Amino acid sequence: MKIITKIIGSLLSLSIAAGCTAEPASQESAAPDSLQAIREEGTITIGVFRDLPPYGSQDSSGNFVGYDVYFAEQIGKDLGVKVEYVGLDAQGRVPALTGGKVDLVLANFTVTEERKAQVDFADPYMKVYIGVVSPDSAPITDISQLAGKSLIVAQGTTQQTYFTTEHPEITLDVYTTETDAFAALKDGRAPALSQDTTNVLAWALQNPGFSVGIEKLGEPAFIAPAVRKGNTSLLNWLNEEIAALPSDFFHNNYAETLEPVYGSAANPDDIVVENGNPET
């Protein structure tokens, strides 16, 4: 027992020590992710999805592409700095900010209460619903069909939180990456998979035999850029930037990155948010 208490004690003191060293970093002028530091360094590090096309993924030559990357490029241009990308998984997005690995996360990051306690969100640039995709041979069109069955989600997504808290009657099969989650659906390991409607629409279009049986579950959620908690200089700049962008910027972004994938399956006005105004 002595050993156990000793080990736990040292672990606790470690985490307390970590908390202390984090304190000075939040002082705006010294922080390496402040607007000033980014401008001085000439580089902004942006975390984007590494495997979630058409939002963030790598093309065959290794370049990051997608809706989030289109926005990231504009941010780099308007800040007058070089953009350095870091590919992230869903569950790596908060740690990437809290751990100082990236200055900004633009990774299809839905604003939630739990996340707001961890990071600061700027104004939204997209809105999403929760969607459910299933094979055409056994379509899931109502959530009640899944009671007592399992549903595939990716770790760290809003869907995981939503179904855990709102639908405990459904067993969740949690995969660590989007790629594995969709592979499991293809292998028929569970009757359905849930992700943002936009993502399941995109995937179903490329995977014949599957369709989105549930398109809008719950209230719409918003997707916004996120910065480390307390990084007000970058947050304020982002909000000004979003407000100042041409009022068709994200529609143009949609036309270039999402339209080729969605075609007529989606309406840009259901997805795009211009100038941070949720009503657009």
Add this chain to the structure above:
Amino acid sequence: MNWDLLATYTPMYADALWVVVQLGFWGVFGSLILGALVALVRHWKVPVVDRIAGGYIEVARNTPSMVQLYFLYFGLPLIGVKASGFACAIAGLTFLGGAYMAEAIRSGLEAVREGQYRAAASLGLSQTQTMRLVVLPQALAVALPAITANVIFLIKETSIVSIIAVVDLMALTQNLIGMFYTSNEAYLMLVISYLVLLLPVSIGLRALERRFRRGIA
């Protein structure tokens, strides 16, 4: 640190711990059987099978266990073999552990000197008697430290099964942090859970080792 949360998390961690115990038990059990078979094949230099066993050991020890799990879970369905995540986890642990156990057991068998066999023969012991009464007790005493190290190694190796959607301690921790960002509470419960499992196992195995050595000496 939110202490109420620890109370809420305790039953979840108990469930996940039970998953680890089952994975660990069946993984170790399977590895010991597979390992013993492979070790005997190699020790007796059974033609052809010996070569296959050698190849297996190299493959199992020189590929990451994560790759092995991916192969079993996502690869095999391509040729029509689909097993549950839990079954794949046990198969993966057995595949990995079998190679390490085989080498441990073989080292024990090879430590028994030629003279022991001749002495047994001169006493008129049959081949099975020689194995049971003379060779195996000595071989096990030599191999036991390596075997027990492998047991602990295999139990710890269960922590990667989250990649195939099995909810072990590590997966539960990642889930809770991913959903509620309660890192301090979740990591503390994780460390405690592994210690609760591994400390008694480790102490028990060490006692077993001591006992075996004394029995031989």
